[in-house]
Amino acid sequence: MATAYVLMASSTAGQAASTLLGVIEAVGGFIAILVIVFFVAGRATGRLQKPIAVVVCLGPALFLVTLGLIIPAITTINSSLKNQQFLGQLETQYIGFKNYTYAFTDPTTQQTILRTVLWLLIVPAAAVAVGLLVALLVDRMKYSSIPKTMIFLPTAISFVGAAVIWSYVYNYVTPSQSQTGLLSEIVMKLGWSNPPNWLITAPMNTFLEMVIMIWIQAGFAMVVLGAALKAIPDEVIESARLDGAEGVTLFRTVQIPMIRNTLVVVLTTVMITTLKVFDIVFTINNGNFDTDVLARQMYADMFVTSQVSRGSALAVILFLAVTPLVFYNVRQLRRERETR
Amino acid sequence: MTATTTPPAVQRPLTGTAAARAVRKAFSGSLASVLVVAIGVMWTIPTFGLFINSFRSKEDAATTGWWVFFLHPSFSLSGYDQVLTSQGGLIIPLVNSLAITIPATIIPIFVASMAGYSLAWMRFRGSDAIFFGLFALQVVPLQMALVPLQQYYVHGLQIAGVTILPSPGVNGTLAQIWLSHTMFSLPLAVFLLHNFIAQLPGSLIEAARVDGASHLRIFRSIVLPLSMPAIASFSIFQFLWVWNDLLVAKTFGGSNPDMQPVTARMQSLVGSYGAHAELLAPAGFLTIVIPLIVFLSLQRYFVRGLLAGSVKG
Numbered sequence: 001m002a003t004a005y006v007l008m009a010s011s012t013a014g015q016a017a018s019t020l021l022g023v024i025e026a027v028g029g030f031i032a033i034l035v036i037v038f039f040v041a042g043r044a045t046g047r048l049q050k051p052i053a054v055v056v057c058l059g060p061a062l063f064l065v066t067l068g069l070i071i072p073a074i075t076t077i078n079s080s081l082k083n084q085q086f087l088g089q090l091e092t093q094y095i096g097f098k099n100y101t102y103a104f105t106d107p108t109t110q111q112t113i114l115r116t117v118l119w120l121l122i123v124p125a126a127a128v129a130v131g132l133l134v135a136l137l138v139d140r141m142k143y144s145s146i147p148k149t150m151i152f153l154p155t156a157i158s159f160v161g162a163a164v165i166w167s168y169v170y171n172y173v174t175p176s177q178s179q180t181g182l183l184s185e186i187v188m189k190l191g192w193s194n195p196p197n198w199l200i201t202a203p204m205n206t207f208l209e210m211v212i213m214i215w216i217q218a219g220f221a222m223v224v225l226g227a228a229l230k231a232i233p234d235e236v237i238e239s240a241r242l243d244g245a246e247g248v249t250l251f252r253t254v255q256i257p258m259i260r261n262t263l264v265v266v267l268t269t270v271m272i273t274t275l276k277v278f279d280i281v282f283t284i285n286n287g288n289f290d291t292d293v294l295a296r297q298m299y300a301d302m303f304v305t306s307q308v309s310r311g312s313a314l315a316v317i318l319f320l321a322v323t324p325l326v327f328y329n330v331r332q333l334r335r336e337r338e339t340r
Numbered sequence: 341m342t343a344t345t346t347p348p349a350v351q352r353p354l355t356g357t358a359a360a361r362a363v364r365k366a367f368s369g370s371l372a373s374v375l376v377v378a379i380g381v382m383w384t385i386p387t388f389g390l391f392i393n394s395f396r397s398k399e400d401a402a403t404t405g406w407w408v409f410f411l412h413p414s415f416s417l418s419g420y421d422q423v424l425t426s427q428g429g430l431i432i433p434l435v436n437s438l439a440i441t442i443p444a445t446i447i448p449i450f451v452a453s454m455a456g457y458s459l460a461w462m463r464f465r466g467s468d469a470i471f472f473g474l475f476a477l478q479v480v481p482l483q484m485a486l487v488p489l490q491q492y493y494v495h496g497l498q499i500a501g502v503t504i505l506p507s508p509g510v511n512g513t514l515a516q517i518w519l520s521h522t523m524f525s526l527p528l529a530v531f532l533l534h535n536f537i538a539q540l541p542g543s544l545i546e547a548a549r550v551d552g553a554s555h556l557r558i559f560r561s562i563v564l565p566l567s568m569p570a571i572a573s574f575s576i577f578q579f580l581w582v583w584n585d586l587l588v589a590k591t592f593g594g595s596n597p598d599m600q601p602v603t604a605r606m607q608s609l610v611g612s613y614g615a616h617a618e619l620l621a622p623a624g625f626l627t628i629v630i631p632l633i634v635f636l637s638l639q640r641y642f643v644r645g646l647l648a649g650s651v652k653g
Contacts, residue, residue, distance in 0.1 A: 023439045067505075
């Protein structure tokens with residue numbers, strides 16, 4: 001028994017060591033290649049020097065995004081127009097927009113899309129509201145770094161980790177027994193003698209999962225909006241105050257308009273993240289009990305239930321939904337660069 | 341201290357920073373403080389519950405809520421013991437997470453800073469278009485790229501049955517996860533690093549040019565060392581992103597326990613509800629503790645990266 005234990009421990013250590021050794025080799029090899037390329041390319045002189053430098057510096061990035069983003073995007077759009085079911089299927093045919101018609105007419109998928117829209121409407125608004133509230137409150141406060149860090153901390157926690165953390169909030173135990181979930185405990189103390197099984201009761205479970213996402217995203221909103229508030233010149237606040245603006249009026253008429261651009265950028269950024277939400281829904285219920293969202297169903301279509309083309313159509317829908325948001329951000333950015 | 345006239349000493353409203361400070365003071369009422377602290381506590385309680393439960397014995401954690409700990413303190417490390425030894429088996433996933441995260445952070449730094457430098461300082465026709473094109477590639481959702489990338493790793497790049505690019509031979513290794521993360525990170529990475537590199541003093545780079553240094557040499561000996569703050573910001577960003585990722589890991593290594601990172605391992609632990617419920621708390625805490633340490637110790641750089649990415653140009 002003891003020897004088996006030791007053996008197991010040593011094999012674990014061995015495996016860990018060999019994995020890490022592989023990493024060191026890979027990183028070392030990568031840097032060695034860079035050094036060699038730089039050395040060889042650096043010997044070029046004269047008219048060729050600049051073009052070679054451009055190719056050496058820009059080439060890898062362009063190659064990788066072409067291979068990893070541009071070609072896959074085209075392939076996925078192509079596949080969404082076919083009737084491919086499983087990966088590596090040889091006989092596939094183009095079937096026009098049938099997969100898209102399916103996505104918008106199949107009742108289950110319709111539900112999934114509607115639910116994703118609900119996520120999109122609620123999570124960004126709520127996360128920005130909390131972030132803005134805290135940013136406004138601490139903007140004029142000493143010793144605010146500890147509560148700020150407390151709110152910012154979930155940003156570093158993975159969605160999977162968050163799902164585990166929140167399972168101790170949403171846990172369900174029969175009311176006659178001692179409770180292990182914080183939410184049940186609280187509502188029972190408040191007099192609700194028979195709380196439901198939170199995570200499998202629709203539609204409540206979707207909103208409870210949204211709370212987790214809001215919990216993660218609020219810190220991001222707070223930090224970015226806080227920085228924007230801090231950038232408002234003191235003179236502006238001062239003159240507004242001389243004009244009689246105080247408290248809520250000051251927020252509404254001076255501070256909010258002055259950070260409007262940042263506000264919109266934060267909102268769209270959280271929207272983009274929310275649209276792609278996968279981990280939380282996947283980890284908590286695997287999309288069951290009426291909690292499925294677009295990104296989760298797409299994953300199932302592609303890798304679990306062998307409906308690659310249908311999944312691809314969902315991916316394209318996601319892509320089309322994200323595009324205007326990202327382009328809005330890019331335009332905003334370009335405008336800022338021009339004014340600089 | 342360039343003011344030449346002192347304001348007359350008459351009774352008048354406060355001006356400048358003094359007034360602003362007065363405004364700030366007026367608002368820093370106790371109500372605001374209470375509210376902020378309340379939100380902070382609310383935001384911490386769930387994590388705190390996990391932390392407490394991770395130090396309670398199997399039986400205690402399964403039958404009573406973590407808050408009971410404060411009434412009947414009981415302390416046990418058996419959960420951690422189990423998770424870190426054979427049964428929980430979290431050691432290998434933790435090592436895998438490191439093995440995935442480190443190269444997936446280092447490789448994009450080089451690729452992106454080289455691209456950022458060339459787009460900022462080697463002006464050529466179309467460099468602006470390439471820059472915005474790269475940034476705009478953020479629209480491609482990860483999900484869109486997963487299946488085609490996986491096909492590429494297995495079969496190579498084929499168009500109409502003709503192999504254009506052979507498979508890189510990374511199928512079934514960690515290298516495909518590094519490559520994927522590198523590809524997906526580039527739009528943001530190039531953007532962040534380009535913006536920083538573009539603001540380096542032009543005189544410095546000009547002087548080096550006059551002295552006959554080549555572009556590659558300037559990159560290596562001037563740009564790279566001076567870009568360390570931006571590189572630090574991006575590294576933390578990327579480290580947290582890769583460490584916390586589930587989708588890429590699940591797609592390219594999820595079924596193979598030798599390549600599974602902690603997030604994937606945790607997800608299967610949660611999935612097998614009941615079977616390993618007692619290990620969830622310690623395993624969950626171990627999963628989040630490394631990113632939390634990185635985050636807390638380097639928060640300043642992280643915030644700088646966030647701001648550069650979403651507010652400033």
